[in-house]
Amino acid sequence: MTKENNNLTxxxxxxxxxxxxxxxxxxxxxxxGLKKVKNATKLIKxxxxxxxxxxxxxxxxxxxxxxx
Amino acid sequence: xxxxxxxxQSQIFSSKPVSVSDYISILNQLISRVNxxxxxxxxxxxxxxxxxxxxxxKDSKTGDIINCAIWRSIYNMCGIKIEEGMEVVLSGSxxxxxxxxxxxxxxxxxxxxxxxxxxxxxxxxxxxLEKKGLFxxxxxxxxxxxxxxxxxxxSKKGAAIHDFINNLGxxxxxxxxCDSRVEGQEAVEDLIKxxxxxxxxxxxxxxxxxxxxxxxxxxxxxxxxxxTEIAKFPVPVITGIGHHEDIPLASLASDAFxxxxxxxxxxxxxxxxxxKEKNRKYEKIIxxxxxxxxxxxxxxxxxxxxxxxxxxKNIFEEYRRSEEKIKKSINLATYFVKEGEKRINRxxxxxxxxxxxxxxxxxxxxxRVSNIIYLNNPQKQLRLGYAIIKKDKKIVKxxxxxxxxxxxxxxxxxxxVDSQIKNIKEKKHDKRKQ
Numbered sequence: 112m113t114k115e116n117n118n119l120t121x122x123x124x125x126x127x128x129x130x131x132x133x134x135x136x137x138x139x140x141x142x143x144g145l146k147k148v149k150n151a152t153k154l155i156k157x158x159x160x161x162x163x164x165x166x167x168x169x170x171x172x173x174x175x176x177x178x179x
Numbered sequence: 180x181x182x183x184x185x186x187x188q189s190q191i192f193s194s195k196p197v198s199v200s201d202y203i204s205i206l207n208q209l210i211s212r213v214n215x216x217x218x219x220x221x222x223x224x225x226x227x228x229x230x231x232x233x234x235x236x237k238d239s240k241t242g243d244i245i246n247c248a249i250w251r252s253i254y255n256m257c258g259i260k261i262e263e264g265m266e267v268v269l270s271g272s273x274x275x276x277x278x279x280x281x282x283x284x285x286x287x288x289x290x291x292x293x294x295x296x297x298x299x300x301x302x303x304x305x306x307x308l309e310k311k312g313l314f315x316x317x318x319x320x321x322x323x324x325x326x327x328x329x330x331x332x333x334s335k336k337g338a339a340i341h342d343f344i345n346n347l348g349x350x351x352x353x354x355x356x357c358d359s360r361v362e363g364q365e366a367v368e369d370l371i372k373x374x375x376x377x378x379x380x381x382x383x384x385x386x387x388x389x390x391x392x393x394x395x396x397x398x399x400x401x402x403x404x405x406x407t408e409i410a411k412f413p414v415p416v417i418t419g420i421g422h423h424e425d426i427p428l429a430s431l432a433s434d435a436f437x438x439x440x441x442x443x444x445x446x447x448x449x450x451x452x453x454x455k456e457k458n459r460k461y462e463k464i465i466x467x468x469x470x471x472x473x474x475x476x477x478x479x480x481x482x483x484x485x486x487x488x489x490x491x492k493n494i495f496e497e498y499r500r501s502e503e504k505i506k507k508s509i510n511l512a513t514y515f516v517k518e519g520e521k522r523i524n525r526x527x528x529x530x531x532x533x534x535x536x537x538x539x540x541x542x543x544x545x546x547r548v549s550n551i552i553y554l555n556n557p558q559k560q561l562r563l564g565y566a567i568i569k570k571d572k573k574i575v576k577x578x579x580x581x582x583x584x585x586x587x588x589x590x591x592x593x594x595x596v597d598s599q600i601k602n603i604k605e606k607k608h609d610k611r612k613q
Contacts, residue, residue, distance in 0.1 A: 113325075116325035116327060119454055120324070123457050126457070126461035126465070127457070129461070129465055130460075130465055130468075133468035133472075134464060134468065139468075139472045141472065141476055144472060145469075147465070147469075148466065148469050151461070151462070151465045155458060155461070159458060162451060162458065165349055165350060165351030166349055167344075167347065167349055167351065167352040168351075168353045169344075169354045169355075169356060170354070170355050170356070171355075171358070172355050172357040172373075172376055174372055174373065174376055
């Protein structure tokens with residue numbers, strides 16, 4: 112897995128935790144919520160950056176004559 | 180016919196005789212160009228100690244036969260056990276064995292003929308590989324969620340590669356494509372060679388794809404050697420091989436299999452697609468929740484503000500009412516005070532006049548009394564020449580209180596005189612009056 116893909120995994124994990132915090136917390140402190148929203152914004156931006164359309168690279172693998 | 184035509188076109192003429200060996204060599208050169216598939220029935224099977232297999236292929240209609248040989252490596256690769264009476268299609272070319280002058284068809288591939296034979300071979304191999312544990316779920320590896328370097332083995336000429344690429348999504352994959360035959364028994368060698376090449380590449384996952392086909396056209400994927408190579412490939416393998424009823428054994432041995440190249444492509448990009456969905460979902464949850472909480476807090480704050488406003492409004496209202504009452508009370512008190520003042524003033528006047536009158540009356544009385552006192556003041560009488568006679572400090576008012584010879588004291592206006600009584604005379608007329 113590339114570093115970017117590893118970051119994507121970590122970002123989604125962190126976002127999942129933040130989303131869970133918002134869904135499960137009964138009494139939310141606005142200041143704490145704002146901190147988490149700021150962090151989530153950064154993570155979402157990074158994830159979107161990784162998930163945006165990037166052209167694939169293609170390489171043709173040639174068989175060697177002595178390959179056996 | 181084609182080979183014959185070609186041979187005819189390149190006729191070799193020579194007036195000089197050639198050796199047997201050269202003649203056979205020329206013949207071998209000519210017949211080596213004739214690459215045809217030959218169908219027939221297997222007979223006279225002999226497996227040499229070297230592992231090479233020799234048998235005859237008989238034309239089932241005419242009974243004509245041709246000697247055949249399969250080298251060990253090819254025989255092992257083809258994965259078909261040659262048996263008497265078996266109908267097969269062989270591909271390869273013939274040559275003449277010089278020491279004996281016999282023609283031998285050198286087999287490159289063997290294909291079973293007929294659905295039944297193919298199915299039988301499929302089932303037998305499946306059982307064998309099952310026993311070896313090649314299809315066990317426990318040995319299957321997890322397909323990377325976010326693969327980057329993807330090896331693809333397929334035919335460049337087929338539609339499968341296009342289906343695969345078009346459905347892969349654009350997530351910056353590094354795709355290494357190895358062109359390979361995927362049709363028929365000839366594909367086995369090519370596929371195995373491709374897998375061996377891909378083994379040397381740094382990959383996250385290997386994908387083997389081809390479009391759908393019959394059991395016969397897919398027989399390469401039911402090859403034992405190929406299946407074994409897939410099972411022991413260093414990174415996870417996905418197959419996307421179209422099939423009808425029977426899942427190719429290559430698919431069963433792979434870590435994940437799909438029935439089409441498109442599905443295999445989706446399998447590889449699903450992690451990224453899901454990540455996109457998750458990213459959107461979390462974004463929605465986080466921001467909507469925070470917005471709702473913010474709204475809720477604002478509403479609560481507004482409500483509290485309203486309560487506070489009302490509280491103070493009530494206080495001010497109460498204060499205003501109290502102020503009104505106080506003002507009224509003050510006004511009333513002021514009124515009463517003023518009235519009181521007026522009354523007091525009025526009463527004071529009355530009192531004053533009453534007292535004044537009293538005073539005046541008393542003054543008059545005092546004056547009168549004073550006059551009386553003044554008029555009756557003994558001093559005044561003394562000034563007029565009267566005297567107060569005292570005997571033994573008692574005022575003498577009558578002659579009967581004194582006798583001749585008594586010492587009496589006469590108090591005059593400006594002093595006292597002690598004198599002795601010589602003679603006492605009684606006033607007679609005074610007595611009559613009395």
